[in-house]
Ligand code: AMP
Protein backbone atom coordinates (compact mmCIF):
# COMPACT_ATOMS: atom_id res chain seq x y z
CA UNK A 1 0.00 0.00 0.00
CA UNK A 2 1.41 3.43 -0.95
CA UNK A 3 0.36 6.84 0.32
CA UNK A 4 -1.69 9.38 -1.67
CA UNK A 5 1.27 11.62 -2.49
CA UNK A 6 3.36 8.73 -3.80
CA UNK A 7 0.41 7.44 -5.83
CA UNK A 8 -0.13 10.91 -7.37
CA UNK A 9 3.58 11.17 -8.17
CA UNK A 10 3.69 7.76 -9.85
CA UNK A 11 0.53 8.49 -11.85
CA UNK A 12 1.61 11.93 -13.07
CA UNK A 13 4.99 10.54 -14.14
CA UNK A 14 3.14 8.29 -16.63
CA UNK A 15 0.74 10.92 -17.94
CA UNK A 16 1.45 12.40 -21.39
CA UNK A 17 0.40 15.89 -22.42
CA UNK A 18 -1.87 15.42 -25.45
CA UNK A 19 -1.28 16.93 -28.89
CA UNK A 20 -2.70 20.23 -30.05
CA UNK A 21 -5.62 21.27 -32.24
CA UNK A 22 -6.74 24.50 -33.87
CA UNK A 23 -10.21 25.60 -32.82
CA UNK A 24 -12.44 28.66 -32.97
CA UNK A 25 -11.86 31.03 -30.07
CA UNK A 26 -15.38 30.54 -28.73
CA UNK A 27 -14.71 26.81 -28.47
CA UNK A 28 -11.57 27.59 -26.48
CA UNK A 29 -13.22 28.59 -23.20
CA UNK A 30 -11.55 26.61 -20.39
CA UNK A 31 -8.90 25.17 -22.73
CA UNK A 32 -5.13 25.69 -22.43
CA UNK A 33 -3.23 27.64 -25.09
CA UNK A 34 -0.65 25.55 -26.93
CA UNK A 35 0.91 28.64 -28.57
CA UNK A 36 2.19 32.04 -27.58
CA UNK A 37 -0.11 34.69 -29.00
CA UNK A 38 1.71 37.70 -30.45
CA UNK A 39 0.12 40.93 -31.57
CA UNK A 40 0.66 41.89 -35.20
CA UNK A 41 -0.37 45.48 -34.50
CA UNK A 42 -0.67 48.19 -31.91
CA UNK A 43 -3.90 48.35 -29.88
CA UNK A 44 -5.28 50.94 -30.26
CA UNK A 45 -4.01 51.37 -33.80
CA UNK A 46 -4.63 55.16 -33.79
CA UNK A 47 -4.95 57.88 -31.17
CA UNK A 48 -8.61 58.09 -30.22
CA UNK A 49 -10.94 59.65 -27.70
CA UNK A 50 -11.81 58.03 -24.37
CA UNK A 51 -14.81 60.39 -23.93
CA UNK A 52 -17.68 62.01 -25.75
CA UNK A 53 -16.64 65.67 -26.13
CA UNK A 54 -14.64 68.05 -28.30
CA UNK A 55 -11.16 67.58 -29.76
CA UNK A 56 -9.15 70.80 -29.72
CA UNK A 57 -5.72 72.35 -29.12
CA UNK A 58 -4.64 72.67 -25.51
CA UNK A 59 -2.96 76.05 -26.17
CA UNK A 60 -6.47 77.48 -26.78
CA UNK A 61 -7.64 76.48 -23.31
CA UNK A 62 -4.93 77.86 -21.01
CA UNK A 63 -6.55 79.62 -18.02
CA UNK A 64 -10.07 78.53 -18.95
CA UNK A 65 -12.61 78.36 -16.08
CA UNK A 66 -16.39 78.67 -15.87
CA UNK A 67 -15.80 82.42 -15.11
CA UNK A 68 -13.34 82.88 -18.00
CA UNK A 69 -14.51 80.35 -20.60
CA UNK A 70 -12.88 79.75 -23.97
CA UNK A 71 -14.94 79.91 -27.15
CA UNK A 72 -14.04 77.60 -30.05
CA UNK A 73 -15.55 77.29 -33.52
CA UNK A 74 -17.12 73.90 -34.24
CA UNK A 75 -15.71 72.82 -37.62
CA UNK A 76 -16.90 69.20 -37.89
CA UNK A 77 -17.45 65.78 -36.37
CA UNK A 78 -15.31 62.71 -35.65
CA UNK A 79 -17.75 60.02 -34.50
CA UNK A 80 -16.36 56.50 -33.86
CA UNK A 81 -15.67 54.80 -37.19
CA UNK A 82 -15.79 58.04 -39.30
CA UNK A 83 -12.54 59.99 -39.01
CA UNK A 84 -12.53 63.77 -39.60
CA UNK A 85 -10.05 64.35 -42.42
CA UNK A 86 -9.15 68.05 -41.99
CA UNK A 87 -6.75 69.64 -39.49
CA UNK A 88 -7.91 71.41 -36.33
CA UNK A 89 -6.36 74.89 -36.20
CA UNK A 90 -6.15 77.46 -33.41
CA UNK A 91 -9.58 78.46 -32.11
CA UNK A 92 -11.32 75.41 -33.58
CA UNK A 93 -12.93 72.24 -32.16
CA UNK A 94 -14.30 68.97 -33.60
CA UNK A 95 -17.13 67.08 -31.95
CA UNK A 96 -15.81 63.60 -31.09
CA UNK A 97 -17.35 60.47 -29.55
CA UNK A 98 -15.73 57.71 -27.50
CA UNK A 99 -13.51 55.73 -29.89
CA UNK A 100 -13.48 58.52 -32.51
CA UNK A 101 -10.05 59.02 -34.14
CA UNK A 102 -8.29 62.17 -32.89
CA UNK A 103 -8.10 64.60 -35.84
CA UNK A 104 -4.70 66.04 -36.77
CA UNK A 105 -3.91 69.31 -35.03
CA UNK A 106 -5.89 68.38 -31.90
CA UNK A 107 -4.01 67.28 -28.80
CA UNK A 108 -6.71 67.28 -26.09
CA UNK A 109 -10.33 66.19 -25.62
CA UNK A 110 -12.69 68.22 -23.43
CA UNK A 111 -15.51 66.12 -22.06
CA UNK A 112 -18.98 67.20 -23.16
CA UNK A 113 -20.04 67.78 -19.52
CA UNK A 114 -17.57 70.73 -19.34
CA UNK A 115 -18.91 72.46 -22.46
CA UNK A 116 -21.90 74.30 -23.88
CA UNK A 117 -22.76 74.44 -27.58
CA UNK A 118 -24.43 77.54 -29.10
CA UNK A 119 -24.70 78.29 -32.82
CA UNK A 120 -21.67 76.29 -33.96
CA UNK A 121 -19.52 77.69 -31.14
CA UNK A 122 -18.37 75.54 -28.23
CA UNK A 123 -17.92 77.22 -24.86
CA UNK A 124 -15.31 75.43 -22.77
CA UNK A 125 -15.85 75.81 -19.03
CA UNK A 126 -12.83 73.98 -17.56
CA UNK A 127 -9.21 73.32 -18.57
CA UNK A 128 -8.27 69.69 -18.90
CA UNK A 129 -4.59 68.76 -18.83
CA UNK A 130 -2.82 68.54 -22.17
CA UNK A 131 -3.52 65.14 -23.78
CA UNK A 132 -6.55 64.54 -21.54
CA UNK A 133 -8.98 61.77 -22.53
CA UNK A 134 -6.81 60.52 -25.38
CA UNK A 135 -5.96 56.84 -25.76
CA UNK A 136 -2.48 56.51 -27.20
CA UNK A 137 -1.33 54.19 -29.97
CA UNK A 138 -0.28 50.84 -28.43
CA UNK A 139 -1.46 51.91 -24.97
CA UNK A 140 -3.06 48.49 -24.39
CA UNK A 141 -0.86 46.24 -26.57
CA UNK A 142 2.28 46.99 -28.58
CA UNK A 143 2.94 45.48 -32.00
CA UNK A 144 5.21 42.42 -31.73
CA UNK A 145 4.47 41.88 -28.04
CA UNK A 146 3.63 38.37 -26.74
CA UNK A 147 0.25 39.02 -25.12
CA UNK A 148 -0.84 35.51 -24.09
CA UNK A 149 1.59 32.76 -23.20
CA UNK A 150 1.42 29.06 -24.07
CA UNK A 151 -0.04 27.32 -21.03
CA UNK A 152 -2.58 30.08 -20.29
CA UNK A 153 -6.07 28.87 -19.40
CA UNK A 154 -8.54 30.59 -21.72
CA UNK A 155 -11.18 32.57 -19.82
CA UNK A 156 -13.55 35.27 -21.15
CA UNK A 157 -10.86 38.03 -21.00
CA UNK A 158 -8.47 35.88 -23.06
CA UNK A 159 -11.23 35.28 -25.64
CA UNK A 160 -11.81 39.04 -25.80
CA UNK A 161 -8.08 39.63 -26.24
CA UNK A 162 -7.82 37.00 -29.02
CA UNK A 163 -10.64 38.77 -30.85
CA UNK A 164 -9.00 42.16 -30.26
CA UNK A 165 -5.83 40.81 -31.87
CA UNK A 166 -7.82 39.51 -34.85
CA UNK A 167 -7.47 35.77 -34.11
CA UNK A 168 -10.57 33.74 -34.98
CA UNK A 169 -8.76 30.45 -34.39
CA UNK A 170 -6.19 29.40 -31.83
CA UNK A 171 -4.05 26.35 -31.01
CA UNK A 172 -4.97 24.59 -27.77
CA UNK A 173 -4.15 21.23 -26.19
CA UNK A 174 -6.55 18.39 -27.04
CA UNK A 175 -9.09 16.98 -24.60
CA UNK A 176 -8.87 13.29 -23.70
CA UNK A 177 -11.74 10.89 -24.36
CA UNK A 178 -12.31 8.99 -21.13
CA UNK A 179 -13.99 5.56 -21.36
CA UNK A 180 -16.04 4.67 -18.26
CA UNK A 181 -17.04 1.08 -17.44
CA UNK A 182 -19.06 0.25 -14.32
CA UNK A 183 -18.68 -3.34 -13.19
CA UNK A 184 -20.91 -5.35 -10.84
CA UNK A 185 -23.51 -8.14 -11.24
CA UNK A 186 -25.88 -6.11 -9.09
CA UNK A 187 -25.91 -3.03 -11.33
CA UNK A 188 -28.82 -1.94 -13.45
CA UNK A 189 -28.94 1.17 -15.60
CA UNK A 190 -31.60 3.86 -15.34
CA UNK A 191 -33.83 2.33 -18.00
CA UNK A 192 -33.75 -1.19 -16.49
CA UNK A 193 -36.04 -2.67 -13.82
CA UNK A 194 -34.74 -2.38 -10.28
CA UNK A 195 -35.51 -5.89 -9.08
CA UNK A 196 -34.57 -7.34 -5.69
CA UNK A 197 -30.86 -7.23 -4.92
CA UNK A 198 -30.11 -4.88 -7.77
CA UNK A 199 -28.53 -1.43 -7.41
CA UNK A 200 -28.90 1.54 -9.73
CA UNK A 201 -25.58 2.32 -11.34
CA UNK A 202 -24.70 5.84 -10.25
CA UNK A 203 -20.95 5.73 -10.88
CA UNK A 204 -21.27 5.86 -14.68
CA UNK A 205 -23.02 9.19 -14.21
CA UNK A 206 -21.06 10.78 -11.37
CA UNK A 207 -17.76 9.85 -13.02
CA UNK A 208 -18.90 11.13 -16.43
CA UNK A 209 -19.88 14.38 -14.73
CA UNK A 210 -16.47 14.64 -13.05
CA UNK A 211 -14.80 14.03 -16.41
CA UNK A 212 -16.89 16.82 -17.97
CA UNK A 213 -16.22 19.16 -15.07
CA UNK A 214 -12.49 18.79 -15.82
CA UNK A 215 -13.12 19.69 -19.46
CA UNK A 216 -12.52 16.14 -20.79
CA UNK A 217 -14.94 14.00 -22.84
CA UNK A 218 -16.68 10.98 -21.28
CA UNK A 219 -17.38 7.85 -23.33
CA UNK A 220 -19.80 5.58 -21.49
CA UNK A 221 -19.21 1.84 -21.89
CA UNK A 222 -22.26 1.16 -19.70
CA UNK A 223 -22.32 -1.56 -17.07
CA UNK A 224 -20.86 -5.05 -17.17
CA UNK A 225 -20.98 -8.15 -14.97
CA UNK A 226 -18.42 -9.56 -12.54
CA UNK A 227 -17.33 -11.99 -15.23
CA UNK A 228 -13.70 -11.89 -16.38
CA UNK A 229 -14.41 -12.55 -20.06
CA UNK A 230 -17.22 -10.03 -20.20
CA UNK A 231 -14.97 -7.44 -18.56
CA UNK A 232 -12.10 -8.09 -20.98
CA UNK A 233 -14.40 -7.74 -23.96
CA UNK A 234 -15.73 -4.44 -22.69
CA UNK A 235 -12.28 -3.15 -21.75
CA UNK A 236 -11.13 -3.79 -25.33
CA UNK A 237 -13.95 -1.52 -26.51
CA UNK A 238 -12.49 1.15 -24.25
CA UNK A 239 -9.08 1.01 -25.90
CA UNK A 240 -10.17 3.56 -28.50
CA UNK A 241 -10.33 6.16 -25.72
CA UNK A 242 -7.33 8.06 -24.31
CA UNK A 243 -8.03 7.08 -20.71
CA UNK A 244 -9.94 4.12 -19.24
CA UNK A 245 -11.83 4.28 -15.94
CA UNK A 246 -13.52 1.28 -14.40
CA UNK A 247 -15.49 1.21 -11.18
CA UNK A 248 -16.02 -1.71 -8.84
CA UNK A 249 -14.43 -5.14 -8.57
CA UNK A 250 -10.97 -4.06 -7.38
CA UNK A 251 -11.23 -5.14 -3.75
CA UNK A 252 -10.41 -8.57 -2.29
CA UNK A 253 -13.80 -10.30 -2.70
CA UNK A 254 -14.28 -13.51 -4.66
CA UNK A 255 -15.88 -11.59 -7.55
CA UNK A 256 -13.41 -8.72 -7.64
CA UNK A 257 -11.83 -9.63 -10.97
CA UNK A 258 -11.14 -6.24 -12.56
CA UNK A 259 -7.41 -6.14 -11.73
CA UNK A 260 -6.94 -9.53 -13.43
CA UNK A 261 -9.09 -8.50 -16.38
CA UNK A 262 -6.96 -5.38 -16.81
CA UNK A 263 -3.78 -7.49 -16.86
CA UNK A 264 -5.41 -9.92 -19.31
CA UNK A 265 -6.05 -7.19 -21.88
CA UNK A 266 -2.47 -5.97 -21.57
CA UNK A 267 -2.62 -3.27 -18.90
CA UNK A 268 0.68 -2.95 -17.08
CA UNK A 269 -0.51 -2.58 -13.45
CA UNK A 270 1.78 -0.14 -11.62
CA UNK A 271 0.19 -0.23 -8.18
CA UNK A 272 -2.86 -1.46 -6.26
CA UNK A 273 -4.14 0.02 -2.99
CA UNK A 274 -3.56 3.48 -1.57
CA UNK A 275 -3.47 4.31 2.14
CA UNK A 276 -6.61 6.43 2.09
CA UNK A 277 -10.20 6.29 3.25
CA UNK A 278 -12.41 6.14 1.29
CA UNK A 279 -10.83 4.60 -1.82
CA UNK A 280 -8.19 2.14 -0.62
CA UNK A 281 -8.38 -0.47 -3.40
CA UNK A 282 -7.45 1.79 -6.36
CA UNK A 283 -5.63 0.11 -9.27
CA UNK A 284 -3.47 2.17 -11.61
CA UNK A 285 -1.76 0.96 -14.76
CA UNK A 286 -0.99 1.86 -18.35
CA UNK A 287 -1.58 0.29 -21.71
CA UNK A 288 0.77 1.85 -24.23
CA UNK A 289 0.72 5.45 -23.12
CA UNK A 290 -2.93 5.35 -21.99
CA UNK A 291 -3.56 5.57 -18.28
CA UNK A 292 -6.02 3.09 -16.77
CA UNK A 293 -7.69 3.62 -13.40
CA UNK A 294 -9.56 0.84 -11.62
CA UNK A 295 -11.65 2.82 -9.15
CA UNK A 296 -13.46 1.22 -6.22
CA UNK A 297 -17.20 0.70 -6.65
CA UNK A 298 -18.54 2.46 -3.59
CA UNK A 299 -19.97 5.70 -4.99
CA UNK A 300 -18.08 8.04 -2.68
CA UNK A 301 -14.85 6.04 -2.93
CA UNK A 302 -15.04 6.28 -6.71
CA UNK A 303 -15.61 10.04 -6.63
CA UNK A 304 -12.97 10.72 -3.99
CA UNK A 305 -10.39 8.62 -5.85
CA UNK A 306 -11.28 10.45 -9.07
CA UNK A 307 -10.61 13.77 -7.32
CA UNK A 308 -7.20 12.73 -6.02
CA UNK A 309 -5.87 10.78 -9.00
CA UNK A 310 -7.90 11.04 -12.20
CA UNK A 311 -8.61 14.79 -12.18
CA UNK A 312 -4.94 15.83 -11.91
CA UNK A 313 -4.07 13.32 -14.66
CA UNK A 314 -6.75 14.64 -17.04
CA UNK A 315 -5.75 18.24 -16.35
CA UNK A 316 -2.11 17.41 -17.12
CA UNK A 317 -3.14 15.75 -20.42
CA UNK A 318 -4.98 18.96 -21.39
CA UNK A 319 -1.89 21.11 -20.75
CA UNK A 320 -2.85 22.50 -17.35
CA UNK A 321 -0.10 23.17 -14.82
CA UNK A 322 -2.34 23.81 -11.80
CA UNK A 323 -3.43 20.25 -11.22
CA UNK A 324 -4.72 20.16 -7.68
CA UNK A 325 -7.74 21.52 -5.86
CA UNK A 326 -7.15 24.49 -3.56
CA UNK A 327 -7.01 23.82 0.16
CA UNK A 328 -7.91 26.05 3.06
CA UNK A 329 -7.26 25.83 6.75
CA UNK A 330 -10.31 25.36 9.00
CA UNK A 331 -11.09 24.78 12.65
CA UNK A 332 -12.93 21.58 13.58
CA UNK A 333 -16.44 22.30 14.90
CA UNK A 334 -16.62 18.82 16.44
CA UNK A 335 -14.52 15.77 17.27
CA UNK A 336 -13.43 13.79 14.18
CA UNK A 337 -12.10 10.24 14.51
CA UNK A 338 -9.03 9.28 12.50
CA UNK A 339 -8.19 6.10 10.66
CA UNK A 340 -4.92 4.52 11.85
CA UNK A 341 -2.69 3.63 8.90
CA UNK A 342 -4.47 5.71 6.25
CA UNK A 343 -5.37 9.28 5.54
CA UNK A 344 -9.07 9.98 5.93
CA UNK A 345 -10.62 12.39 3.45
CA UNK A 346 -13.77 13.25 5.35
CA UNK A 347 -16.67 15.03 3.64
CA UNK A 348 -17.36 18.33 5.38
CA UNK A 349 -19.21 21.59 5.12
CA UNK A 350 -17.63 24.94 5.96
CA UNK A 351 -19.11 27.91 7.77
CA UNK A 352 -17.87 31.13 9.37
CA UNK A 353 -17.90 31.66 13.13
CA UNK A 354 -16.18 34.55 14.95
CA UNK A 355 -14.17 35.31 11.82
CA UNK A 356 -12.89 31.75 11.55
CA UNK A 357 -13.59 29.13 8.89
CA UNK A 358 -15.12 26.14 10.68
CA UNK A 359 -15.43 22.59 9.29
CA UNK A 360 -17.95 19.97 10.26
CA UNK A 361 -18.83 16.51 8.99
CA UNK A 362 -21.75 16.31 6.55
CA UNK A 363 -22.99 13.03 8.05
CA UNK A 364 -22.19 9.37 7.72
CA UNK A 365 -18.75 8.88 6.22
CA UNK A 366 -19.62 5.41 4.91
CA UNK A 367 -17.95 4.89 1.52
CA UNK A 368 -21.31 4.04 0.04
CA UNK A 369 -23.09 7.19 1.26
CA UNK A 370 -23.48 9.80 -1.47
CA UNK A 371 -25.59 12.24 0.51
CA UNK A 372 -22.67 13.42 2.62
CA UNK A 373 -20.84 14.03 -0.67
CA UNK A 374 -23.77 16.05 -2.00
CA UNK A 375 -23.64 18.24 1.12
CA UNK A 376 -19.85 18.59 1.15
CA UNK A 377 -17.96 21.80 0.41
CA UNK A 378 -14.74 19.88 0.72
CA UNK A 379 -12.75 17.01 2.15
CA UNK A 380 -11.07 17.37 5.56
CA UNK A 381 -7.61 15.86 5.46
CA UNK A 382 -7.53 13.81 8.67
CA UNK A 383 -4.07 12.47 9.47
CA UNK A 384 -3.79 8.87 10.63
CA UNK A 385 -3.19 9.50 14.36
CA UNK A 386 -4.43 7.20 17.10
CA UNK A 387 -7.13 9.19 18.87
CA UNK A 388 -8.60 11.49 16.25
CA UNK A 389 -8.90 15.27 16.46
CA UNK A 390 -10.93 17.20 18.98
CA UNK A 391 -13.11 20.28 18.43
CA UNK A 392 -10.93 23.37 17.93
CA UNK A 393 -8.10 21.50 16.17
CA UNK A 394 -6.90 22.95 12.86
CA UNK A 395 -7.33 20.88 9.71
CA UNK A 396 -6.65 21.35 6.03
CA UNK A 397 -9.70 21.13 3.79
CA UNK A 398 -9.53 20.35 0.09
CA UNK A 399 -12.20 22.50 -1.59
CA UNK A 400 -14.34 20.57 -4.07
CA UNK A 401 -16.12 23.47 -5.74
CA UNK A 402 -15.46 27.11 -6.29
CA UNK A 403 -18.51 28.46 -4.45
CA UNK A 404 -17.60 26.90 -1.11
CA UNK A 405 -18.23 29.53 1.61
CA UNK A 406 -14.51 30.25 1.89
CA UNK A 407 -14.95 33.69 0.42
CA UNK A 408 -18.04 35.81 0.97
CA UNK A 409 -20.01 35.83 -2.29
CA UNK A 410 -22.18 38.83 -1.52
CA UNK A 411 -24.09 41.30 -3.66
CA UNK A 412 -23.26 45.03 -3.54
CA UNK A 413 -26.43 46.10 -1.74
P1 AMP B 1 -17.16 -3.19 -5.20
O1 AMP B 1 -16.12 -2.15 -5.27
O2 AMP B 1 -17.43 -3.84 -6.50
O3 AMP B 1 -16.88 -4.17 -4.09
O4 AMP B 1 -18.51 -2.46 -4.81
C1 AMP B 1 -18.65 -1.83 -3.57
C2 AMP B 1 -20.02 -1.28 -3.38
O5 AMP B 1 -20.27 -0.28 -4.34
C3 AMP B 1 -21.13 -2.28 -3.53
O6 AMP B 1 -22.11 -2.03 -2.57
C4 AMP B 1 -21.65 -2.00 -4.92
O7 AMP B 1 -23.00 -2.38 -5.08
C5 AMP B 1 -21.47 -0.53 -5.04
N1 AMP B 1 -21.29 -0.17 -6.44
C6 AMP B 1 -20.39 -0.70 -7.27
N2 AMP B 1 -20.48 -0.14 -8.49
C7 AMP B 1 -21.46 0.78 -8.41
C8 AMP B 1 -22.03 1.68 -9.34
N3 AMP B 1 -21.59 1.74 -10.61
N4 AMP B 1 -23.02 2.48 -8.93
C9 AMP B 1 -23.46 2.43 -7.66
N5 AMP B 1 -22.96 1.59 -6.73
C10 AMP B 1 -21.98 0.76 -7.09
Ligand code: MG
Nearest residue numbers: 184248249297
Ligand atom coordinates in the same frame (compact mmCIF):
# COMPACT_ATOMS: atom_id res chain seq x y z
MG1 MG C 1 -18.56 -5.52 -6.98
